[in-house]
Amino acid sequence: MKPLNGLRIVEFDGLGPVTFAGMVLADLGAEVLRLTRSASAGASPFDEVGGALLHRGRAAVPVDLKSDADRPAILALTDRADAVIEGFRPGVMERLGYGPETLQTRNPALVYGRVTGWGQTGPLANQVGHDLNYIGLTGLLHAMGEPDRPPAPPLNLVGDYGGGAMMLVTGVLAALLEAKTTGRGRIVDAAMTDGTALLGGLFQALRAQGVWSDRRGANLLDGGAPFYRCYACRDGGFVAVAALEPRFYAALLNGLGVDPSDAPQYDTAAWPALQARFAALFATRDRDDWAGRFAQTEACVTPVLSLTEAPDHPHNRARATFDQGLPAPAPRFDGAVLEAAAKPSLASLNEALTAWGAEAG
CATH class of the missing domain: 3.40.50.10540 (Crotonobetainyl-coa:carnitine coa-transferase; domain 1)
Structure with a gap:
């Protein structure tokens, strides 16, 4: 029922x-x-x-x-x-x-x-x-x-x-x-x-506290942070990077082969240069290569799937997130898909x- x-x-x-x-x-x-x-x-x-x-x-x-x-x-x-x-x-x-x-x-x-x-x-x-x-x-x-x-x-x-x-x-x-x-x-x-x-209440609250700018692409969650944005890969695909917490950021740097002492996470003045550096690194491999490299880590790096690809991802298949290619009802009750x-x-x-x-x- x-x-x-x-x-x-x-x-x-x-x-x-x-x-x-x-x-x-x-x-x-x-x-x-x-x-x-x-x-x-x-x-x-x-x-x-x-x-x-x-x-x-x-x-x-x-x-x-x-x-x-x-x-x-x-x-x-x-x-x-x-x-x-x-x-x-x-x-x-x-x-x-x-x-x-x-x-x-x-x-x-x-x-x-x-x-x-x-x-x-x-x-x-x-x-x-x-x-x-x-x-x-x-x-x-x-x-x-x-x-x-x-x-x-x-x-x-x-x-x-x-x-x-x-x-x-x-x-x-x-x-x-x-x-x-x-x-x-x-x-x-x-x-x-x-x-x-x-x-949008969170962002208004952050703006009121002086920690969110009205300038696009200059903030923590709008693509301004080099560790919270999408990057293009060698094959034209993209990865989503969301390494917000310090330990997740450390895992990201490790996977990219970047020395932590050369990439301070919250030095906002250094963000543009660091973003360009990350972009150059991600462009050296295909999307799924990066997804595999980071799969068992805490770096919070995942592939950006197309609408066509999403229903066939193993996680979505395991959870029956899609039904014959269309989204299934959500949320779940008692662990079951409606x-x-x-x-x-x-x-x-x-x-x-x-x-x-x-x-x-």
Whole structure:
């Protein structure tokens, strides 16, 4: 049995974080119904790239949110739900008649989870944007990348998924726990700007202490330290070096054949020269040669794998981190990997109502 077995969640389909959040909740055992745009509303239920993973574990139920004909059934489903999640811009769900006030009046214990880029309030709340815009406002994007180049986009992991989806999941689960004892649901406002800022709390704290610079590539964890960055190898591959602690750094120097007296770890003025020295050394061997050389040491040197290579790495295979090339559910419970939820299926509104024992009034 999975941890969230017995919970029912209605997911109003959307791009990015709400879809990822729905996948996580379904992986953990919640029964999630994904209300998609019907063909009459102008979209196919399976037209999103990544659906084989992001849509797994829940049925797609095509609906037209603007249709009076579908409204009774949609409301009946939310009446039977423990939570709903949505990612529309502020005010859209209210205009459609599915805002939190409407749904919680009918179902007081309902948790209403909302995820947006800018949040439900503030001067930018109604502006359009994407992950890169949201994280750009938090200071974190400025901190990423090489010092002499524009900030590097960190895929959409930081805003959409870290600051958005995972904060939405956390907020919904916290509100569900509270609702079990109080009988009252909450409205969860997960803004990617808020969540991303929180993820960057360590760096703001270090900056306030005067030990973190706003200059990219000049700090301990942003590639500025020669012992915490990636290096190119002879074959065009890369290794990740993360020898932060002194004894790990000593193991790194030993593996590279560098005299410790000639490479003080925390002499920041010497970092650029030491980085160039390490780069020249790593360029003399292939990636996997270095990985093998450091495999049984404490140097914290590992290969940088491509997306194609990662599923076949022995560690990932041993832990079943990937299932048929796609990431398996995480985290684990009692040491076991949760079984990957079934591929998405297609259901009608009537089938969904029957499955949930609901009737459209």
